[in-house]
Amino acid sequence: xxxxxxxxxxxxxxxxxxxxxxxxxxxxxxxxxxxxxxxxxxxxxxxxxxxxxxxxxxxxxxxxxxxxxxxxxxxxxxxxxxxxxxxxxxxxxxxxxxxxxxxxxxxxxxxxxxxxxxxxxxxxxxxxxxxxxxxxxxxxxxxxxxxxxxxxxxxxxxxxxxxxxxxxxxxxxxxxxxxxxxxxxxxxxxxxxxxxxxxxxxxxxxxxxxxxxxxxxxxxxxxxxxxxxxxxxxxxxxxxxxxxxxxxxxxxxxxxxxxxxxxxxxxxxxxxxxxxxxxxxxxxxxxxxxxxxxxxxxxxxxxxxxxxxxxxxxxxxxxxxxxxxxxxxxxxxxxxxxxxxxxxxxxxxxxxxxxxxxxxxxxxxxxxxxxxxxxxxxxxxxxxxxxxxxxxxxxxxxxxxxxxxxxxxxxxxxxxxxxxxxxxxxxxxxxxxxxxxxxxxxxxxxxxxxxxxxxxxxxxxxxxxxxxxxxxxxxxxxxxxxxxxxxxxxxxxxxxxxxxxxxxxxxxxxxxxxxxxxxxxxxxxxxxxxxxxxxxxxxxxxxxxxxxxx
Numbered sequence: 159x160x161x162x163x164x165x166x167x168x169x170x171x172x173x174x175x176x177x178x179x180x181x182x183x184x185x186x187x188x189x190x191x192x193x194x195x196x197x198x199x200x201x202x203x204x205x206x207x208x209x210x211x212x213x214x215x216x217x218x219x220x221x222x223x224x225x226x227x228x229x230x231x232x233x234x235x236x237x238x239x240x241x242x243x244x245x246x247x248x249x250x251x252x253x254x255x256x257x258x259x260x261x262x263x264x265x266x267x268x269x270x271x272x273x274x275x276x277x278x279x280x281x282x283x284x285x286x287x288x289x290x291x292x293x294x295x296x297x298x299x300x301x302x303x304x305x306x307x308x309x310x311x312x313x314x315x316x317x318x319x320x321x322x323x324x325x326x327x328x329x330x331x332x333x334x335x336x337x338x339x340x341x342x343x344x345x346x347x348x349x350x351x352x353x354x355x356x357x358x359x360x361x362x363x364x365x366x367x368x369x370x371x372x373x374x375x376x377x378x379x380x381x382x383x384x385x386x387x388x389x390x391x392x393x394x395x396x397x398x399x400x401x402x403x404x405x406x407x408x409x410x411x412x413x414x415x416x417x418x419x420x421x422x423x424x425x426x427x428x429x430x431x432x433x434x435x436x437x438x439x440x441x442x443x444x445x446x447x448x449x450x451x452x453x454x455x456x457x458x459x460x461x462x463x464x465x466x467x468x469x470x471x472x473x474x475x476x477x478x479x480x481x482x483x484x485x486x487x488x489x490x491x492x493x494x495x496x497x498x499x500x501x502x503x504x505x506x507x508x509x510x511x512x513x514x515x516x517x518x519x520x521x522x523x524x525x526x527x528x529x530x531x532x533x534x535x536x537x538x539x540x541x542x543x544x545x546x547x548x549x550x551x552x553x554x555x556x557x558x559x560x561x562x563x564x565x566x567x568x569x570x571x572x573x574x575x576x577x578x579x580x581x582x583x584x585x586x587x588x589x590x591x592x593x594x595x596x597x598x599x600x601x602x603x604x605x606x607x608x609x610x611x612x613x614x615x616x617x618x619x620x621x622x623x624x625x626x627x628x629x630x631x632x633x634x635x636x637x638x639x640x641x642x643x644x645x646x647x648x649x650x651x652x653x654x655x656x657x658x659x660x661x662x663x664x665x666x667x668x669x670x671x672x673x674x675x676x677x678x679x680x681x682x683x684x685x686x687x688x689x690x691x692x693x694x695x696x697x698x699x700x701x702x703x704x705x706x707x708x
Contacts, residue, residue, distance in 0.1 A: 180672035180679075181513045185664040191220065191505035192564065193658040195478075196497035203496060204482020205386060205455040205531045206247055213478055214240060214458055217528055220508045221460040225515030229461030229525050230547065240456040243530055243541045246393065247453045248277035249384040254446035259289055260415045261439045267408075270378045270485060273362075275402040275444065277385040280354075280394045283448050287318075287400060289441040290359050292412065295319045295434050296427030297326050298349040298361065304334045305430065312434040314358035318400065318442050320409070321349055321361060324369035326428045328603055333428070339576055340605030344369075346403075347535060347608075353398045360400025360442075364409040371604030376652045377403050379494070383484045386534035388541050389452060400444060412437055455479075457538050458528035459547065462514045464682070466521035471548045472682045473525045473556045474510050474674070475539065475611050476503030477532030481652060491654035498646065498656055503559040504528055506671055510559075513675050520682035522554060532560075532611055539611035543618055550615070551703035554681050555581045555688050556622035557674055558612035564662035567669045568628030568639060570597040575607025577696075580688030581621045581677075588676045592669065597628060619699030621688040625674060627666065 194200070194216065201209040218239045230238040254275055256267040267273045278285055296308040298321035306326075325344035327333035335341050342348050346363050353361035367373050381403060390396060406420075413420040416437040426432050458478060464470065480496025495501075511526040525548060529538030543550065560574075571589060573582060576599050586596045599606060607613060612622035629639030650656045681688070687707050690697040 180676045181517065183509050183513065183668040183671045185668050187509060188505050188564075188664045188667055189658075189662065191508060192497055192501040195501035195504055196495040196656070196658050198493050198495070200495075202482040202484075202494040203478060203480045204384070205245070205479050205534065206453040207482055209482065210455060210530070214456060217458050217478060217504060217508065221458070221511055221526065224460075224508055224512035226460035226511045226526060227463060229459040230457070237461070239458060239460070241459055241542065241547060243455045243457055243538055244389045245386045245453055245455050245531060245537060246279060246281070246389050247384060247386055247451050248279055249449045250275070250277045251447040251449055254285075254444060257443045258412070259441045259443065260412075270382050272408045273402060273404050274378050274381040275400065276381045277448055278399055278401070279385055279387045279397040280399055281450060282399060283450055285399060285444055285446055285448065287359065287442065287444040289443055291317045292320055292437040292440045292442060293317050293434050294413075294423060294437060295321050296432045297322050297324070297343070298352055299326065299343045300352055300356075301343055306334060308427070308432060308434070309356055310433050314353070314356050316359050318360040318362060319353050319356075319358045320404075320412070320437070321363055322369070322424060322427060323363050323366060324603065324605070328369045329424070329428060339602035340608070342608055345605050345608050350398065350401050351396050354394065354396055358398050360398050360402070363403045364406060365403050366406050369603070371601060372647060372651060374405060379481060379484055379652045380533070383481065386455075386531050386537055388537050388544075412440055416440060455530040455538070457530055457542055460511050460526040462511070462520060462524045464521050464523040465519040468523050469549075469552055470522040471525055471553045472522055472678050473527050473553060473615075474507055474559065474678060475527040475529060475556055476500055476507045476559045477530070477538060477611055478504045478528045479530050479533055479538070481533055487654045489654075494652070494654050495657045497658045498564065499561040499651065500532070501658075502562040502564055502667065506559045506562055506667065510671060510675060510678075513671075514679075517679070520679065521684075522682040523548070524678065524682050529611055536611055536614050539614035543614040543620075549706070550618055550620050551706035553615070553620050554686070556612050556615045556620055557581075557678055558610055558622065558624040559674070560610045560624055562625075562667050562670065563627030564659075564664050564667055565642065566631060566633050566663055567666040569593065569630040569632060570595050570628035571670065571673065572597050572599055572626040572628060574610050574612070574624040574626060575599055575605075576602050577607060577616070577623070578691035578694060579621050579623070580690075581623050584677050584680065584688065585623065585625075585673070588680065589673055592673055594628070594673065597630070599626070600629070616696050617699070619690075619696050619701075619703065621690065621700070625670070627670060
């Protein structure tokens, strides 16, 4: 009965959809595909595992049945269905031996409890750190254009930096880093990169749920399993030997032992006057062996070739991977099924491909890019963007689909972050016939703009957005949407419980795909090139290739 009621509601909400000529998307196919991809048989879709082959075979089979053409690597003049993505794979062998020395006392640390150490990505086969001093470096930010330097020339050789997550503005909501909206300086990926540039032996990020935007379970599950990175010429330039996170309670203990108050130190770190603080008498030791290898994962690529401008491209993207098999939850479940994240996006990509394959041939080519290793740091999209199969200069736009809502329809939609670009204007305009409005990212402090695959394209200037399902549900309003979002983040995000539910109607997702089809179809059948706002940090990179779009 609920499915019938929601179907009636969506029909009413989309009364104006006929003006868009958007096709109907099958809720049954979406549900079946999400159910299959997130089943235990796919073992959490970990890259470079037998589940990768199973996933590729399934997605390619679906893309073929949908009517797409292969759009991947060239072999003997013919396109394959995949793009090879070489990755450095790193895994800690056994349980790492970790301990803190506080004065004359040594306290053992348990991986996944007080601390989460990542397998090293600098190519090392062994980590053997003995009594490395700890230094608090505030937020770990060096931003010359903001006249900000948390390092102040401190010598970090042989030392472990301890830093806060997010930006200096997070607590107050105002300052030189955009207030609550996270900049790239707030991302843990940046903090590790800067620690490597500063010559640190390692860096530990202090976890706090609010500024991180997720709980410790997410940190543990995402950082204590196998790590991947794209193959780099000089990996030590991007990764210090030790990377990890620590619980806030442990940080408070460390500061207290050093005669410091954690909250006072954090307040000081929010100012330019901050200087690095040595945690006197405290050191970290870490010992473990590492299994490293270079493996090849794959992006999956389908394509509809354009009739008039086949060399111009519109990309729909989504990641197929999840966390694979990892630490057991309270029930003993070790399979991280990844139903919402991101079997929904992969199913959406397949069905979007079906819609374009059965529509009149677009003037520009449309690529359906199912990338690998998003959960390992946007690596599949980063590899594509640095080794594009189709030139980025003539890629008109990227529409990314990540963790779509499989429930009922909403009156609104959002995107990750608050980027200002023409592609968002197109989305807003196309949403009106569907009775939908744009709601800005309600949590810009979480840095979602930097956490989805569109970012790999955006930082190279390509207009790119990551679409987000709305919160204002037709059935229950904003209150219901926000409650469901909080419940998912707390109980299911990056946990084994992210599983397909028979109760999901997929009616909202089907309607959202109509909107995304309308925007992509309009772009694929025009000569328009969406741009960035004048004050966007990505505008210059796009303008540098303007002569290739004449």
